[in-house]
Amino acid sequence: MERHSELTFDNIIKNKLNPKVLKEFNKIYYGREDHCELKVKESSLKSSEENNFELAAYSFSAAQESRPPRLVKIGLIQHSVILPTCESIREQREAIFTKIEKIINTAASEGVQIICLEETWSMPFFLCTREKEKWAEFAESATKGPSVIFLKDLARKYGLVIVSPILEKDDVGTWWNTAVVIDEEGNVLGKHLKNHLPSVGSFSETPYYAPGNMGHPVFDTKYAKIAINICYGRHQALNWLMLGLNGAEIVFNPSATVAEFGESFWNIEARNAAIANGYFTCSINRVGTETFNSTSGGTIERTYYGSSYVTAPNGCRTPALSRLRDGLMIVEIDLNLNRQVRDQWGFNMTSRLDIYATELKELQSQN
């Protein structure tokens, strides 16, 4: 299956350690000796080979209780853009749709129930160019835009909940960095707006849109209570915290982040959030190199490192998807694990939020 030999953290480990040492390493690093790989269908493997995406599948079980398990199958999709960014915006978008449809078909055939795509999945991440007008057509309606129309059909067809992170243009023309939640009947259940915007290197998003003004919504879907923390928001502990306090069982972190800075953070932050808040986190990053012609001459090039992964509330995590290739990660989880971990560790019981609410309020009034 692994036709591309890649120097990734996970491959380095897998290839270099003998089985006994590998188990010991896995226990300390991943939190468990065995990755609990899920078997997938022959037809899914064939699809992944024909369509050139990595397919990985794992499970996280919970202890048996007298209460029944609450199994949910989630799918994370990381993908690159296809056409050069100088092609028409419509064609660029449709080329992505064609690819994503094949991956979603495969996910659905494996029984996946909730899918999350990467940040602004239907376009190249032009927000690093510092240019706006020439890319404006990529911004789309959260309820009537091409991405939502495309995904609603698939959601209905397969009974899928889909998290669709897009560049939104609302009814009065204001832009937002938005994650649209589509339910299993193809209806828009609601949306989340990115709460924290970076000004790091060339990733300066405040000229494009404002930070979210919708707080920390949790979406009570057919399969689980889910929430979204978009990209740079993963650096803010309180953003993760509020989603947990509002009842999230799974938090998706759709991202667009490059190796030049922060790759060593990638394996830390979402995993820490899962531990601290007693829920599952799903980290999704785009892949591939995107090249833009700058109006002022020259080109701008950005390479994303993929490496999507899932962490359970007990801190155990999956290996990562490729740093280079498109990929689908399927993870079967038992939501009972959230409650079991909270019962064991009691981080919520011992959080003393009243003190912090007061200390933060006082700090605000001093400033």
Add this chain to the structure above:
Amino acid sequence: MERHSELTFDNIIKNKLNPKVLKEFNKIYYGREDHCELKVKESSLKSSEENNFELAAYSFSAAQESRPPRLVKIGLIQHSVILPTCESIREQREAIFTKIEKIINTAASEGVQIICLEETWSMPFFLCTREKEKWAEFAESATKGPSVIFLKDLARKYGLVIVSPILEKDDVGTWWNTAVVIDEEGNVLGKHLKNHLPSVGSFSETPYYAPGNMGHPVFDTKYAKIAINICYGRHQALNWLMLGLNGAEIVFNPSATVAEFGESFWNIEARNAAIANGYFTCSINRVGTETFNSTSGGTIERTYYGSSYVTAPNGCRTPALSRLRDGLMIVEIDLNLNRQVRDQWGFNMTSRLDIYATELKELQSQN
């Protein structure tokens, strides 16, 4: 030097990967290709061999500025108890003092300026026994107790700031889990009380003392602004956050934690805190196996896994000390890095604390 061949995360990696792959791995896992080891004196190596403790030394530099560097040398000490827990409390404590004095002598000869010891460093961690009265003599005054008297002399002699985490008995006889800060002239500068208490497995501390009521003090020492987050408090993002908001440049996390649960958290939480808050974190855990005779018969045994390490605000971290042996880790840091990282990433600028203060207050008033 490494006379004990140990199966640790760091040793596995170092021994199994070739130099090129090791660099790539280090970049992704530790945040930098090279660990920037510091050279230590022959006499220090000799002391570490004679006294059977591991000695490791690293540095974290900052970019050059027109402002001068703010170099500080910190020392982390992890150690096991020596005498059986059935010996007299006085003798148990003095055996630890004798050992610690040798390690501090070595640290001082290397120019270390701030030292932090492990949680309740002057005693076995009897708090896992669920018994109280028979161990009561270990509880001591934060200003006049044997640990403080012992350390004040060393602090004055060497011009050291020392963080001394003890089991405190205050003037009215109430117990606290306390970190005493002793300044370079041997005065008690102040103390921090453990803010969050575990009830996890047999580590149930609420029968012994109450959660801290002194908030999140930061100590403006001669060498740096330092703060303490004791053991289980590392699981609480807001605990780390408040220390940062109050101005901490280095946060020490003295701990007593066992492998049976949470070892996979160890490398995540303090590192995440350094990234999220733009300061250095120092994780210190005790080592060795401690055995207690239970009044109700049988024995209670707990093994601590050491693995102390330091993380810089840019997410880079040192390898860990041994899982089994006493150890001294010396790390030279440049405090300019805190400001540089904050300027680059802007997590403080984008934190929107006003929103969270309000959301948390509202949540409290609903409960």
